[in-house]
Amino acid sequence: MKFRTYLLDKLYAILLFFFVHFVLLLMLLAFKSDPALIYASTLLLYIAFLLALLIDFFRRKWFYDEMLRSLSQLDQKYLLVEMLKNPSFYDGQLLYQVLCDTNKSMTENVRNYEYSINDFKEYVEMWIHEVKIPISSLLLMVHNHPNQFDAKVIHQIKRVDNYMEQILYYVRSENAEKDYHISKVSLNTVVGAVALNNKDDLLENNIALHVTGTDTTVLTDSKWLTFILNQIFNNSIKYKKERDAAIFISTEETEKTILLSISDNGIGIPSADLPKVFQKSFTGYNGRIKSKSTGMGLYIAKNLCEKLGHHIEAQSEEGLYTDIRITFLKNDFYEVLK
Amino acid sequence: MKTILIVEDDNTICDELSALLRNAGYAPLVLSSFKHAKEEILSSSPNLILLDINIPYLNGELLLKELRQTCDIPVIMVTSRNTAVDEVLSMSYGADDYITKPYHPTILLLRIAAVLKRYEQRSDIVTYHDISILPQKGILKKEDTELLLTKNEMIIFMYLLQNQNRIVSRDELMTDLWNNHEYINDNALTVNISRLRGKLKEIGCADAIETRKGLGYFLL
Numbered sequence: 001m002k003f004r005t006y007l008l009d010k011l012y013a014i015l016l017f018f019f020v021h022f023v024l025l026l027m028l029l030a031f032k033s034d035p036a037l038i039y040a041s042t043l044l045l046y047i048a049f050l051l052a053l054l055i056d057f058f059r060r061k062w063f064y065d066e067m068l069r070s071l072s073q074l075d076q077k078y079l080l081v082e083m084l085k086n087p088s089f090y091d092g093q094l095l096y097q098v099l100c101d102t103n104k105s106m107t108e109n110v111r112n113y114e115y116s117i118n119d120f121k122e123y124v125e126m127w128i129h130e131v132k133i134p135i136s137s138l139l140l141m142v143h144n145h146p147n148q149f150d151a152k153v154i155h156q157i158k159r160v161d162n163y164m165e166q167i168l169y170y171v172r173s174e175n176a177e178k179d180y181h182i183s184k185v186s187l188n189t190v191v192g193a194v195a196l197n198n199k200d201d202l203l204e205n206n207i208a209l210h211v212t213g214t215d216t217t218v219l220t221d222s223k224w225l226t227f228i229l230n231q232i233f234n235n236s237i238k239y240k241k242e243r244d245a246a247i248f249i250s251t252e253e254t255e256k257t258i259l260l261s262i263s264d265n266g267i268g269i270p271s272a273d274l275p276k277v278f279q280k281s282f283t284g285y286n287g288r289i290k291s292k293s294t295g296m297g298l299y300i301a302k303n304l305c306e307k308l309g310h311h312i313e314a315q316s317e318e319g320l321y322t323d324i325r326i327t328f329l330k331n332d333f334y335e336v337l338k
Numbered sequence: 339m340k341t342i343l344i345v346e347d348d349n350t351i352c353d354e355l356s357a358l359l360r361n362a363g364y365a366p367l368v369l370s371s372f373k374h375a376k377e378e379i380l381s382s383s384p385n386l387i388l389l390d391i392n393i394p395y396l397n398g399e400l401l402l403k404e405l406r407q408t409c410d411i412p413v414i415m416v417t418s419r420n421t422a423v424d425e426v427l428s429m430s431y432g433a434d435d436y437i438t439k440p441y442h443p444t445i446l447l448l449r450i451a452a453v454l455k456r457y458e459q460r461s462d463i464v465t466y467h468d469i470s471i472l473p474q475k476g477i478l479k480k481e482d483t484e485l486l487l488t489k490n491e492m493i494i495f496m497y498l499l500q501n502q503n504r505i506v507s508r509d510e511l512m513t514d515l516w517n518n519h520e521y522i523n524d525n526a527l528t529v530n531i532s533r534l535r536g537k538l539k540e541i542g543c544a545d546a547i548e549t550r551k552g553l554g555y556f557l558l
């Protein structure tokens with residue numbers, strides 16, 4: 001709070017004071033008062049007025065400076081009210097009261113949205129679990145009555161299931177704290193589960209799968225990693241090249257990290273699209289020509305990776321290959337604990 | 339024949355699951371009353387239980403906890419809830435495996451077979467007619483002749499042997515191979531089977547593996 005600006009703000013009072021003083025001076029002179037009385041009263045008036053101004057200024061300055069400092073230091077600006085003390089001057093008290101009231105109303109409003117979003121999320125999760133029951137029935141039916149149903153039906157059911165998983169993990173990635181369990185996970189097991197899950201698609205599309213170096217463990221959540229790899233596999237299958245398609249899974253180990261690479265020899269990603277593949281709803285050129293893309297798979301995968309503390313990146317050359325690389329950190333602390 | 343008890347409240351799944359298990363050579367039973375689940379399970383004493391978590395009265399996890407106090411029948415949890423909490427809870431209450439819906443039917447059968455096998459604790463040496471098999475070493479032995487099988491051939495042969503009384507589809511063999519981290523394609527499976535036939539012929543078992551057109555293979 002600047003004194004000059006404050007004075008400018010109080011200009012009306014200062015002008016009024018000068019005017020009144022001028023009139024008073026004229027009156028005193030008109031009554032031929034003692035010059036000593038004129039000097040003394042002038043001095044007294046000036047001291048009193050200046051003192052009143054200064055006291056008023058500093059009371060405000062202390063309060064508003066404190067408020068501005070808190071505001072600049074706060075990470076969540078809306079918490080400002082919690083940091084303020086009720087000021088000693090009247091208009092400040094009014095302001096404080098108003099801030100408290102608006103803040104309270106805002107908190108209630110936000111809480112309402114929070115509740116309704118959580119309700120919705122819970123409903124979505126429950127609903128997905130319900131839908132999985134008829135999906136299981138369908139898979140069993142197709143399997144038990146191969147003459148009545150075409151194997152193509154399985155493919156479509158799998159697609160439904162995959163979209164189901166996507167939304168489930170999307171909902172979960174938003175409040176991830178409640179559902180993950182970091183442990184030592186064998187890459188062999190996870191890759192095996194993902195391969196088995198995509199077996200029919202891979203065989204049907206004549207995509208060879210080469211797995212090397214997965215005899216190692218990483219610290220992660222096995223369900224989430226399975227989901228992430230599944231999304232990457234889905235992309236590799238969707239954007240395969242016409243002949244001799246293949247997926248290569250390999251690992252590289254350094255002192256502090258384990259890198260898992262899932263690469264394919266598919267149609268690749270145009271270099272202009274590459275930096276954006278992990279963005280929400282980004283479909284890019286490939287997504288448009290295949291027209292079956294939601295642009296959510298890799299976005300959710302990246303989200304989950306960030307929550308788990310893994311690093312995920314994409315390398316690609318159009319027409320040649322796509323390589324998705326996930327870096328897991330080794331944790332010395334975990335080793336010591338063990 | 340091994341009996342498998344299905345504890346599941348969705349009727350369609352019960353029916354289809356029963357059909358699947360029957361085709362795979364098991365005797366399926368369906369739990370009829372959830373109110374007296376524990377008593378009914380104990381009185382029917384199945385070889386294995388497929389237990390859903392979301393069932394009426396007592397949920398699956400609690401039922402499992404109750405069951406484990408009196409018996410150690412192998413239990414596979416089959417559920418559509420796939421949160422980490424449910425899985426950890428089920429395993430800590432003594433489930434032998436945990437499968438989430440929707441599962442691939444052949445994968446379910448593989449997991450059932452694996453759990454049953456673990457409980458039987460069969461010895462390492464298995465025999466087929468007068469041939470003794472050492473799966474770990476990949477060796478078939480008949481009197482003094484030893485025959486070396488590749489990993490893939492051994493997986494196929496063992497699967498056929500474990501399901502000797504029925505027709506095994508190519509999809510099942512393929513699933514078992516992929517389950518053992520051998521990601522081979524259709525042609526390779528054909529090649530492996532014909533090589534296996536050749537090797538069995540060397541050891542005096544020509545025509546042991548019969549092809550049933552459109553259905554699969556049958557080990558005589």
